[in-house]
Amino acid sequence: MNGMTIIVKTVAGWVKILIFLFGVYIVLFGHLTPGGGFAGGVILASSYVLLMLAFGRQYAERNLPLPMASKLDCAGALLFALIAVFGLIIGGSFFVNFLYQHYLPGEAFHLVSAGSIPLSNIAIGLKVGASLFLVILSLSIWGKDTGSDTPVEKGEGT
């Protein structure tokens, strides 16, 4: 899949890092402002989708290859389950907010507060972002493949 014109490539090169940073902000401050892991993860995925649409599929695949995205996805899910199991080991029941109740209460309205909620947000954001990029990349690879007999020579600039 080809990329787009030179204007789109230049602007996308500047904008994609801002979108990524905004996604990281929404994930990290999920316990203080609206947002959270899900919205931030989708924004992270959309920064990589912008990369894929503007520069072509091969460039995005070199940047974040398919097996690596799959492994990030599994790592996010595993991290979320590990936080829950730590709650069981330390706190006494599954998913208990062990950091807030025992070790690190922090102060309200600051970044370090609410215990294991920011950690869960990071795990969920990683998982959702990697999953959605994985599925859009797979859809794009399939469209280019010889799996369908209809050659995709028109509408490539989407």
Place this chain on the structure above:
Amino acid sequence: MLYGLCFLLFTIGLYCVVVKKNMVKIVLGIMIMEYAVNLFLIMLGYRLGGVAPIVDQPQLEPGTQQLTAGFLSRCVDPLPQALVLTAIVISLGSLALMISICVRIYGKYHTFDITEIRRLRG
């Protein structure tokens, strides 16, 4: 009346799923139904003149950690919002699954028409 309009949106999506022949139109009908259901759940928790369920410094009584009575009497329901948040992301996952099925069927039969597919035995 507002609940009735939301239910009308749901039945428009249902009509699209049941009546249309094009596979992608059926997927669009499912998406319209999902938007209508999420909207209905959030409308159930609304309070007239309400505020969003986010606490900030002005909502606390000065000096303590208690919430002001004004905030407690005006806050909207946070529980349906928590449930709809996960439902929206799941709808994106299921859309990806449905579209991958449609793309794969198109690769084999070269049509999106479900009555044609039913006749051809591969």
Place this chain on the structure above:
Amino acid sequence: MMIFYALLLFMIIAAIIAVETSNLLSSVICVGAVGFGASLMFLFLRAPDIAITQIVVEVLGLIILIRATISRDLTSISGDREFFGVVVSVAIIAVIFIAGIRVLGDLPGFGGPIFALVSGAASQTYIAQGLELTGAANLVSGVILDFRAYDTLGEAAVLFTCIIGATAILRRKSKKLVGGSDE
């Protein structure tokens, strides 16, 4: 209140256009308009988390839909299914709609939520003690990840399964197959 009626009317008109038009690209764009109207409704219903999530999910959903529909040469499929089936389906949907309208009259009115009327509701505990029990200033995050974390675990599992299913369906042809249609 007028803004709610206006936005719902906009969404209904966009949905009717999406259902009835024969051009597939126009239907996809109209469904995008329905989602955008839903995001604005969420903002006016005092749910900022949901509005952010809805708008970004809408954008990614539109990209997925357009990738699937625009790069295949489509002949527009005309007509509906056979006439008798259409009439019976529309009659049943009309009966469902009328029954639903009568049931919806029993709900508490718009603006008076259930948790304010019932004394021991769970949401009252979540609002009143959410900050001191979880430490999160965003009460919805506290509900998702502390009070109701099992639902989030279930959501992660469902999303994982959907993505695995989609990736497995879109796998390339195995190189070990010699000829043959698909696997």
